[in-house]
Amino acid sequence: MITTDTTGAIPPVGETDDDLIQLLTPEGERVYHEAYTPRIEDLDRAALEGLYRDMVLVRRFDTEATSLQRHGELGLWPPCLGQEAAQIGSGRALARQDYAFPSYRELGVAWTRGVDLRKVLHQFRGEDHGGWDPAEHNFHLYTLVIGSHALHATGYAMGIQRDGDVGTGDPDRDRAVVAYFGDGATAQGDLNEALTFAAVNDSPVVFFCQNNHWAISEPTTRQSRVPLFHRGRGFGIPSVRVDGNDVLACYAVTTEALERARSGGGPTFVEAVTYRMGAHTTSDDPTRYRTKADEEVWRRRDPIDRLEVLLRAEGTGEEFFTALDAEADELGEDVRSYCRAIPVPPASRMFENVYATENALVSTEREWFTEYSEGFLTEEVAR
């Protein structure tokens, strides 16, 4: 699946390229697609510049976070480097009332949901298990147990059905859900159970699989014999394969899938073929399992570069890029100072919200701990 040719024409993505939906080539040229080009007709130049800005700022934030980890300010960071088009393209297709369930790498989606990205740092600094109120952004917390949130997404979609917010035709009312997950997650039982529940209930949920070619060190061939969008079809779910580094195509297919969902057509499975350009997380060492040459091929398919070529070709001037650079620099600086200022939480936080109700066991242990800590302080002082 990995091509090592680093010269000449950029090799096509994936094995079965006939199936791959693409509206913008790695070279930055538009491709006409009968079904999907009409879906991006509303994207004027300002909108394209908006998508570009999204990707650039998210990448900058992501790069800063990676470097904060290197400087010991974060315990861990899972970069989304290279996956910006998949995340921004799909995320921007969501309506305000839609709901997204991310995995743990969906920084770009968080951005499209209006989450202050700095809140994402708290979890990786070891200060919070979450960091934002899901209901405020219709963006669930990150879920680290692979695959399990696909069921939560499906259940949430079953709730939307019971609320009657499907197929009313009212664009402000009809709602849908997107579940984000990776190629590795397709092997989990939970992911497959989610496909079953969604299919038999016609639930309004889009299964958005970012096939970034790797599950830590394992290539996608260890998870499946065939392209992953086949999986959805096996459950009777309409399924498409899209160039995940093409922000326009990702926007188009997600828009279609969400429309189907909101109008009562049930689930869709999207396989966005992309590439994890960075390490799995800052703890990972990709040199153990892949070559620089492989990475180089994908660097040439960079999702941001190709949109820049298009924008320049379609008339966006240098001022735009210069201004955006400045904005990114500012964001970067702000992130660093914000991160360093995150305070260590009080120890009592351990005992909070274990239950939503009073719980005798928790109270007893909290009291013991308080006394113990105070006694300890007293002792220290006494010394």
Add this chain to the structure above:
Amino acid sequence: MITTDTTGAIPPVGETDDDLIQLLTPEGERVYHEAYTPRIEDLDRAALEGLYRDMVLVRRFDTEATSLQRHGELGLWPPCLGQEAAQIGSGRALARQDYAFPSYRELGVAWTRGVDLRKVLHQFRGEDHGGWDPAEHNFHLYTLVIGSHALHATGYAMGIQRDGDVGTGDPDRDRAVVAYFGDGATAQGDLNEALTFAAVNDSPVVFFCQNNHWAISEPTTRQSRVPLFHRGRGFGIPSVRVDGNDVLACYAVTTEALERARSGGGPTFVEAVTYRMGAHTTSDDPTRYRTKADEEVWRRRDPIDRLEVLLRAEGTGEEFFTALDAEADELGEDVRSYCRAIPVPPASRMFENVYATENALVSTEREWFTEYSEGFLTEEVAR
């Protein structure tokens, strides 16, 4: 999916009948199929009579067991009534060295593996959790936790690969595995994980799904939107749909699948469309969720009746049927007396084989129990 027309032509099976492989119609007529008819050419009349005998004797045993339960001699019985063709057809396709992992209704498969069917009673009389030595028959114990044994079957097949017993071309050496499960089981995570493991490892395992239209009270539409053989395809596994009440077609497709597996071609998914003519188990009450009319349609598609028509048309004489009746009667009587004579196991059995090695905790508890029971006896005597 259920048709209620009980008169006129027997309705075709399933929704997408174009896909359904059938070599013997419910009316007992042969159908020519380019790919599969050649696979039953070796079945001469004696062989067909053998298949018929298999089905008749298994059905008799099954009926006896159901009635033994009604008479309080068994705690429970899950009848295989109506599924004889799927089980005998597939089971007879196995070679001696192949291995089968049943669910809990595979009485017919047990028969083809040479298991003394009476041993199956022990479990349902509450006297044993198993009843036979799996290695003796290459037939695993029944597994009651739905779906979990599909992974065991896949792992066993991975063992065969490591033994080098795949693709050698030696018909006495190459081996394969069959995992038996129902339509309901396809919803379980484990079943889907088994498909992934088998697919990416090209393991020699046949996934034989008996779609008997029901998972207790739930129709197959609660488990899938589309025919179940699509599922296999979603994992990149060659998949076929066969008339599960047609013993010849079941034999043919299983033979093909096993050949593929043994020769190194990896897994196959078979959906055998059949019908659970009886209750789920003797504890079940199907009148709560299905009509007599539905059952009647399927009675007319009985797997045994159609083979009888064929046999008579092709020259099998009345003597054969008479002799078989007598054999079945004898079997029936024997089953009854055998069952009643199964002794209650000694209480010490509780502590046996918990571990394969000496375990201090088990020993302590066993000793305590022995003393306690003896003390108790002494007390009783003393009174």
Add this chain to the structure above:
Amino acid sequence: MSTSTTPAPDTQRLAMAKAINLGLRRAMERDPKVLLMGEDIGALGGVFRVTDGLQKDFGGDRVVDTPLAESGIVGTAIGLAVAGYRPVCEIQFDGFIFPAYDQITTQLAKLHYRSRGAVQVPVVIRVPYGGGIGAVEHHSESPEALFAHTAGLRVVSPANPADAFTMIQQAIACPDPVLFLEPKARYWDKADVEVSAADQVAGGQAGLNTARVVRQGSDVTVAAYGPSVATALRAATAAEAEGHSLEVLDLRTISPIDFGTIADSVHRTGRLVVVHEAPVFFGAGAEIAARISQECFYHLEAPVARVGGFHAPYPVSKLEHEYLPDLDRVLHAVDDVLAH
């Protein structure tokens, strides 16, 4: 939605299965967000008929026959709870809860905590549990200890129809996830249930937090829950004939455990026997013995005795009555602690 006028007491004689059925019905009438999910709970009414008639009256969207996948049931219930629903899941038998173990312990139990209170997941998981009904493998287990160790989950078990009726409503009203263990061997036991009290009791949470003294006594405390309470009560009657006065506690909750009620009783009796069907090793009795041995160190006149299952898989049904703690095993332990 609850009315403020108190209706005249209305008492019905109900089997536990029917009492739970009625409790579910009341909860569904009271709150349209309550819905039931599980295998075969619709037309069939569940294999124990606990949901009998509910799909007919509330429809397939509120009494949902799910695909055959326990992780899927609990996982989608979590999503429904995030969306504002109060799902009540039925797991068909104790032995089939384990495919859902990950969703229950890593997701359901932790979501309120990890969201720092932003997300509540009021999911109830109903499980017919315990042995004694002559079933095949995986149909007679007592998994409570495997869940009580995990913070964020409440684990409760009623022992009689009246508590079952009340506690199921309290569990549904509770904003925490609750594992609701139903002693299947007691499903057919009948008792008077004050069904008019529904609205009041459902508001409270007593049944989810406190144990109850179900028989007073002075020589030995016997603490039990679920199916073992009846055994303990029978033992108390038998012991009385031999001149021993047993105090029987129905714990009702396994997480949290009402140690206060147990300690009070032990302060009076000085002796404690804990009874449950689950294996003794790492069972609930261990936690109770450990805590009471500590809290009542100077009051205990004998070590705490534990009566329960052996460290072996649940046996074949022909042997289950040797495996399960019965009247005689309880009395044997009572004699032991009295002999000290």
Add this chain to the structure above:
Amino acid sequence: MSTSTTPAPDTQRLAMAKAINLGLRRAMERDPKVLLMGEDIGALGGVFRVTDGLQKDFGGDRVVDTPLAESGIVGTAIGLAVAGYRPVCEIQFDGFIFPAYDQITTQLAKLHYRSRGAVQVPVVIRVPYGGGIGAVEHHSESPEALFAHTAGLRVVSPANPADAFTMIQQAIACPDPVLFLEPKARYWDKADVEVSAADQVAGGQAGLNTARVVRQGSDVTVAAYGPSVATALRAATAAEAEGHSLEVLDLRTISPIDFGTIADSVHRTGRLVVVHEAPVFFGAGAEIAARISQECFYHLEAPVARVGGFHAPYPVSKLEHEYLPDLDRVLHAVDDVLAH
């Protein structure tokens, strides 16, 4: 396959991760049926590098990078064991073992029993467990109590490189399924390991059945296992300065528990503190306290103290050192039991 000549002692200074790596290598050399399965254990060598270099030397058929599915890993390992193999599964982190919980507790643990001994399933499940490494959620848990309650499984945990080297080989040689818990915070601790002893020790099963006195003392017994043994030893050193003599036991096995060794020690000291990282409620300390309170009823001069995690999900890493039982918490408990 073992040789009868005893090679000259060969001692290497090894970190625990490396000692396990070498133990796996020895087991694989000795028995061609031994194979390793897990996520990222091949080219990457596992996220902790415990399987480093093994795929290169033994090939992809014996060091198998599996699909990302824990139930699938354990489920196929069971099938491989039925086919005569000895699979050693790696679960990447403690918090990810739960999708495999059903396969482990209802299948792996019971197959030998339900087949009445006809089928052995010598599967080892290796799990890096415990906290203290500053990780995100689900990467610091101590799930031992959730497995020890289930009969048919052995649950063990080495505390030092030498035991890790020996015990992993004993676990693989053992015909029972073994949950092998590796204290990840101790992976980089180094110690001398007698690597020539491999063949002899691997034959025995001592490490799977018995506790060990790792420091003798006379005032208080401190029983610990896995990552907590080092804490207990540090506490003993600190206590010595204050004039208290602690006896430290490394339990090594959580199922079964070597109660004999604990009771012996308590007979001498009269006081017991149990330490583990897992939550105290329903933890291993409960079983130990219950049993020892019974067996040593007349020897205990103070109630058994339990030091462990709180009844709350494992906290964020910035707080984990408040959550984990440390030197001070152990000493506090020691003071408590001495004050009685």
